[in-house]
Amino acid sequence: MNLKYAxxxxxxxxxxxxxxQNKQITLExxxxxxxxxxxxxxxxxxxxxxxxxxxxxDRQTRNSTIDIYDYKTLQKEITLVSSEEIEDIEGFFDYxxxxxxxxxxxxxxxxxxxRRSRLGEYYVYDINDKSLIKVSEELVQExxxxxxxxKIAYGYKNNLYVKDLVTGKVEQITFDGExxxxxxxxxxxxxxxxxxxxxxxxxxxxxxxxAFIRFDETNVPEFSMDVYGSDLYQTQQVFKYPKAGExxxxxxxxxxxxxxxxxxxxxxxxxxxxxxxPRIQWTNDTxxxxxxYMNRHQNELDLWMINTSSNVSKLVLAEKDKxxxxxxxxxxxxxxxxxxxxxxxxxxNHIYHYSREGELINQVTNGNWEVTNYYGYNDxxxxxxxxxxxxxxxxRDVYSIKLNGKNKKRLTKTTGSNSASFSADFTYFINxxxxxxxxxxxxxxxxxxxxxxxxxxxxxxxxxxxGDYKTSKKxxxxxxxxxxxxxxxxxxxxxxxxxxxxxxxxxxxxGPGSQSVANRWNGTNxxxxxxxxxxxxxxxxxxxxxxxxxxxxxxKVTQNELGKYEVEDQIATAKKxxxxxxxxxSRIGIWGWxxxxxxxxxxxxxxxxxxxxxxxxxxxTSWRFYDTIYTERYMTTPQENPSGYDENSPIxxxxxxxxxxxxxxxxxxxxxxxxxxxxxxxxxxxxxxxFEWMIYPDKNHGxxxxxxxxxLYKKMTNFIHETLGDKRETRVExxxxxxxxxx
Numbered sequence: 001m002n003l004k005y006a007x008x009x010x011x012x013x014x015x016x017x018x019x020x021q022n023k024q025i026t027l028e029x030x031x032x033x034x035x036x037x038x039x040x041x042x043x044x045x046x047x048x049x050x051x052x053x054x055x056x057x058d059r060q061t062r063n064s065t066i067d068i069y070d071y072k073t074l075q076k077e078i079t080l081v082s083s084e085e086i087e088d089i090e091g092f093f094d095y096x097x098x099x100x101x102x103x104x105x106x107x108x109x110x111x112x113x114x115r116r117s118r119l120g121e122y123y124v125y126d127i128n129d130k131s132l133i134k135v136s137e138e139l140v141q142e143x144x145x146x147x148x149x150x151k152i153a154y155g156y157k158n159n160l161y162v163k164d165l166v167t168g169k170v171e172q173i174t175f176d177g178e179x180x181x182x183x184x185x186x187x188x189x190x191x192x193x194x195x196x197x198x199x200x201x202x203x204x205x206x207x208x209x210x211a212f213i214r215f216d217e218t219n220v221p222e223f224s225m226d227v228y229g230s231d232l233y234q235t236q237q238v239f240k241y242p243k244a245g246e247x248x249x250x251x252x253x254x255x256x257x258x259x260x261x262x263x264x265x266x267x268x269x270x271x272x273x274x275x276x277x278p279r280i281q282w283t284n285d286t287x288x289x290x291x292x293y294m295n296r297h298q299n300e301l302d303l304w305m306i307n308t309s310s311n312v313s314k315l316v317l318a319e320k321d322k323x324x325x326x327x328x329x330x331x332x333x334x335x336x337x338x339x340x341x342x343x344x345x346x347x348x349n350h351i352y353h354y355s356r357e358g359e360l361i362n363q364v365t366n367g368n369w370e371v372t373n374y375y376g377y378n379d380x381x382x383x384x385x386x387x388x389x390x391x392x393x394x395x396r397d398v399y400s401i402k403l404n405g406k407n408k409k410r411l412t413k414t415t416g417s418n419s420a421s422f423s424a425d426f427t428y429f430i431n432x433x434x435x436x437x438x439x440x441x442x443x444x445x446x447x448x449x450x451x452x453x454x455x456x457x458x459x460x461x462x463x464x465x466x467g468d469y470k471t472s473k474k475x476x477x478x479x480x481x482x483x484x485x486x487x488x489x490x491x492x493x494x495x496x497x498x499x500x501x502x503x504x505x506x507x508x509x510x511g512p513g514s515q516s517v518a519n520r521w522n523g524t525n526x527x528x529x530x531x532x533x534x535x536x537x538x539x540x541x542x543x544x545x546x547x548x549x550x551x552x553x554x555x556k557v558t559q560n561e562l563g564k565y566e567v568e569d570q571i572a573t574a575k576k577x578x579x580x581x582x583x584x585x586s587r588i589g590i591w592g593w594x595x596x597x598x599x600x601x602x603x604x605x606x607x608x609x610x611x612x613x614x615x616x617x618x619x620x621t622s623w624r625f626y627d628t629i630y631t632e633r634y635m636t637t638p639q640e641n642p643s644g645y646d647e648n649s650p651i652x653x654x655x656x657x658x659x660x661x662x663x664x665x666x667x668x669x670x671x672x673x674x675x676x677x678x679x680x681x682x683x684x685x686x687x688x689x690x691f692e693w694m695i696y697p698d699k700n701h702g703x704x705x706x707x708x709x710x711x712l713y714k715k716m717t718n719f720i721h722e723t724l725g726d727k728r729e730t731r732v733e734x735x736x737x738x739x740x741x742x743x
Contacts, residue, residue, distance in 0.1 A: 023469045025531040027717065031710045035466070035527055037440050037459050040430070042094060047101055049425025053080065055095060064091040066104065071428045074444060074454050081106070081125055088132055089123060098149035102127055103165070105135075105143055105152075114189060114670055115701075117141065117198045124152060124165060133165055141186055142199040146207035151258075153201060153210055155186040160201060160212060162258065173210070173256045173263065180222065180240055185212035188220075188249050190242055193671060194629035195278045195327060205286040209308060210256045211266070213277050215249040225668060228697045239670065244624055244631040244645070245638045251277050253291055255308055268293065268304045268313040276629070278327045283337050283356075290331065298633045301325045303341075303358070316358025319343060323556040324633045326513065330374045340364075340384065342371055344552045351386060353403060364405045370549050372396060373419065377403070378426035378447075385422060385429070385447070391415065393549045394476060394487055394519045398431065400447070411450030414438075417520040422447060430456065434521035436474040436489075439463055470494045471530050476519065481572045482565075484545060484554070487517040488573075491529050491539045496582075502538045503587035503724040504577055510566040511595035512634055513548035513555055516541050528713060537724065538583060544569030560641055562623060562634050563602050563648030570599065571607035578610065587724045591615035591716070594672055594701065597664075601650035601680070605657055613660040613723040615716055618672050618701055621680040622649040625673060654683045660723040661691040664712065666699030692719065 029035070042055035046068065056065045066081040081104060083091045094107035103124050110120035119139035123132050135143050141155040153162045158177025163170045174184040185201035192198050201212035223241040226234045242248050253266040272293060279292040287309040293302045303317035319325055321344070330342040330351075337356040342349055349371050351364040364384060365371055373387035375398070382403050391397045391410070398420045401408040412418040416435030423429065426447045434440040439459035443452045472494045478485040493502065507529070509516050522530075529539040545565040546558035558565050570590065578585030588611055592600040597619025604614035623631050623645045624638050638645045646652055661684075665677040677693070684691050694715055696703050703712055 024534060025469050025471070025527055027528070027531070027710060027713050030524055030527045030531070031713065035462065035522065035524075037462060037521065038457060039432075039440065040442055040457065043421050043430065044095075044097060045421065045424045047424050049423045049427055051077065052421075052423065052430070053097075055093075057091070057093070062091055064093065066095055071423055071444060072453075074456055080104075080127065085130075086125070086132055088134075092123075096145075098145040099147045100149055103145060103149045105145065109139075111139060113141075114192055116192050116196070117186070122154075133168070135163065136161075136170075142201075144199060144201070144203065146203045147205060148207040150207065153185075153203065155184070155199075155201075158183045158186070160185040160210070160256070162210070174214075180238065181216070181218050183215040183217065183249075184254075185210075185214075187213070188215045188217050189239055189670070190248070190627045190629050191215070191276075191278070194627065194633075195276070197279075200280070202280055202282055202289075204282045204289070204308075205284060208258045209286075210258070211280055211282065211289050211291075211308075212254055212256070213280060214252045214254050216252075217249040219247045220249055221246050223670075223673065225670065225673070227668065237668075237670070241670075241673075242628040244626060244628055244635070246628065248274065248276075248296070248628055251275070253277060253280065253306075255289075266291075266306055266308070266311075266313075268306065268315075270302070270315065279329075279331070281331060281333075283333045284335060285337060288337070290333075292327065292331075294325070294327070296628075296632065297636060298324045298629075301327070303331075305356070314357075316356075317341070317354065319345065321345075323552075323559040332374065332377060334377060335379060340374065340377060342374060347552050349552075351384060351401075362405055364401060364403065365408070366405075368551065369393075370551070372549065375420055375422055375429075376426065381426065381448075383426070385411075385420065385426070387419060389549050392519075394515075394517055398429070398450070409450070411445065411447070413450065415519065417518065420445075428453065435519050436476070436521070439521045469530075470534050472496070472533050474526070476517070479542060479573060479576060481542075481544070481569050481576060484569075486542050486544055486569060486573070488540065488542045489517050491533045493533050493536055493538070498582045501582055501584040502536060503589070504574070504583050505532060505537045505539050505720060505724060506570065506574060506588070506590040507539065507541045507596070508544070508570055508590070508592055508599055509594070509596040510544055510546060510570070510592070510599045512546050512558060512562070514595070515543060515548050517543045528717075532717070532720065535721075536726070537720070540573075540577060542570065542573045544573070558634065560635055560644045561648060562644070563598060563650075566599060567602045567606055567648070570603045571610055574603075574607065574610045585610075587612060589613040589615075589720065589724050591617070592619075593617040595620065598650060601661075601663075602648065602653065604659055604661060605650055605653040608656050608658040611659055613662075613719075615662045615664070615719060616650075617664045617712075617716075618666065618669055618703065619650070619663070619676060619680075620672055621651040621676040622646075624649070625676050625679070651680050651683050654680070654687045654689055657684070657687070657689045657691070660719070661689075662716065662719045663691060663693040664696070664703070664715070665694075666696040666701065666703045668698040669701045671701040 044053045051068050064083040065079050067076050068078045089108050092106040092108050096105040106123045108121050110118040122135040122143045143154040145152050159174045176182045177184050187200050217240040220240040220242050224236045224238045228234045256263050274296045276294040281290050289306045291304045299321045301319045306313045332340040341352045353361040369390040371388050375385040383400050396417045398412045419432045420429040429447050431443050431445045439462050441458040442456040444454045472491050475490045479488045574588050590600045590603050597616035600614040601616045604611045665674045667674045
């Protein structure tokens with residue numbers, strides 16, 4: 001760490017003691033990017049293991065470049081691609097190399113569809129002859145180069161196409177695709193959202209077969225959203241959305257052979273009813289495809305190996321869990337087609353090594369901590385690299401370990417959040433480190449020892465800038481609630497005086513497997529919390545039961561009863577904190593977004609003797625309104641578990657409202673539909689409960705665009721001041737005053 005940077009950090013740590021640093025954070029600064037961090041965009045390790053590439057953009061010339069850097073010197077060696085030298089495009093904002101790095105896909109324009117899906121304009125640039133080929137005149141999805149870089153496959157209007165980059169010929173390989181009926185090779189809405197992927201097709205090793213998942217969503221119920229726009233009449237967005245207990249897409253696995261031009265369905269040697277195929281991936285054998293099948297309850301996961309030349313399938317791994325199984329991207333095939341797999345089967349997420357036949361060779365990692373990322377396997381050193389919580393559940397470190405489970409080594413030395421990007425030959429890794437007191441810094445590290453070779457980039461200018469503001473340290477601790485030690489952070493005003501009392505404002509998310517209490521650098525909300533702290537509030541966040549990285553038992557205790565134990569923990573936490581001499585127990589509020597909005601609503605209603613106010617943004621108000629995959633993973637279906645759905649949904653507890661309530665939603669939310677808020681509003685009205693609410697026209701689940709975020713946070717800040725501030729007037733007082741006037 002250089003002296004300049006160290007001084008900046010010291011300045012940040014001692015902010016609350018230096019009264020000359022009294023500049024106040026404003027909402028305008030938070031949402032204008034004043035506190036934005038610098039990073040390394042689109043980092044890619046080159047196959048030679050000696051170089052890496054970065055996407056750079058010159059704001060003045062509007063020129064995009066893919067620049068190659070040397071790992072050892074960190075010096076730029078060459079500009080591989082420059083939009084300035086390509087006549088047909090003005091610039092690009094993303095890139096993807098072919099497997100052999102002879103070609104690169106340049107992204108020049110993209111239009112969002114849903115959270116992860118995009119329609120885009122793409123070009124293939126040949127590194128050797130500097131030629132440029134437009135993938136399609138239409139906006140397409142998920143363009144993917146074949147391993148030999150001779151072809152590119154993509155989705156268009158629910159069908160799959162392959163373009164020969166030598167001849168320019170385009171071959172359509174499916175023909176039955178139709179909106180809201182059949183999708184080939186691209187996931188439907190619920191798979192995209194809950195299984196976290198869009199491209200549902202994959203090239204085999206020899207570039208002559210494409211396996212893909214077909215979705216028949218004909219019988220999936222439709223959901224429609226009004227799009228108000230600026231025209232005289234509104235339009236509608238209509239899409240298939242399976243709510244809990246309703247019909248899912250019928251999925252099937254298919255294969256297209258580019259040599260024979262034959263399209264066929266792949267079937268495994270087991271009869272499944274109402275199932276998912278959350279992952280497909282070719283092995284190193286050109287004719288062997290792996291496919292993961294999962295039952296609708298998501299507590300059984302089967303890994304199949306399918307020989308596409310003989311049509312023989314073999315079940316090599318079958319996992320079961322009393323609650324549910326999380327699907328990951330951690331399946332990795334080694335040269336002999338043995339494979340690396342992660343599982344929670346011993347109570348914590350760990351790495352396992354299996355033979356190609358599915359026989360357990362050994363459990364590679366073990367202990368009362370979680371593997372949180374698998375980075376890769378170095379076959380020359382017989383070493384696996386991974387990230388874990390061994391140094392505390394709020395921290396992340398990078399480790400190496402031999403394939404046989406021996407010689408585990410912590411490679412990162414600084415406490416906080418560490419993540420790695422390894423060179424292709426595993427000589428180096430670029431480590432990204434941050435903590436609550438250290439903004440992101442990027443260093444080149446030795447993969448063998450973990451020692452820092454060189455500093456690449458830091459955010460010392462940001463650290464110095466923050467030193468000019470009145471800020472407070474984020475204090476990490478645990479709080480014992482309902483028999484569990486829960487992770488907690490607290491931010492107090494910089495001029496905190498323990499002889500005074502302060503209102504308490506709590507934030508949480510609390511969704512299954514989530515984490516909000518983590519030792520990492522500020523997100524945008526953290527600056528908002530700092531602003532509130534300097535305006536006289538104590539801000540707290542606690543991860544209760546059901547959250548992640550403390551073992552399967554802690555996480556899965558909420559099974560079949562989402563919103564019960566999590567809410568009990570937030571209420572008990574508020575009660576316990578309210579007993580502190582410097583917290584005003586008559587002024588306690590809570591807020592959250594999405595699952596957090598579901599939680600804050602429940603906390604205010606069920607904990608009406610503790611919480612005086614709540615803000616709920618884009619909340620689920622009844623799990624009956626949410627999608628199949630997410631909801632049923634934790635709740636089974638409403639037909640099987642009606643009490644679990646209804647007893648813990650805030651819409652059924654509106655009669656308990658006593659405090660102040662602000663409800664916020666975007667009408668264009670394709671994820672948590674505004675239906676949730678509309679039904680909550682009607683329930684509140686019929687229960688004769690006064691509340692505040694705000695609707696953002698055509699805004700999605702993120703509620704952003706133009707001035708939207710600033711407006712939203714002004715709205716919430718004003719509500720906090722009105723309900724928790726020194727001059728607050730509670731809802732009960734307002735209703736009593738109104739009643740007296742009428743009397």
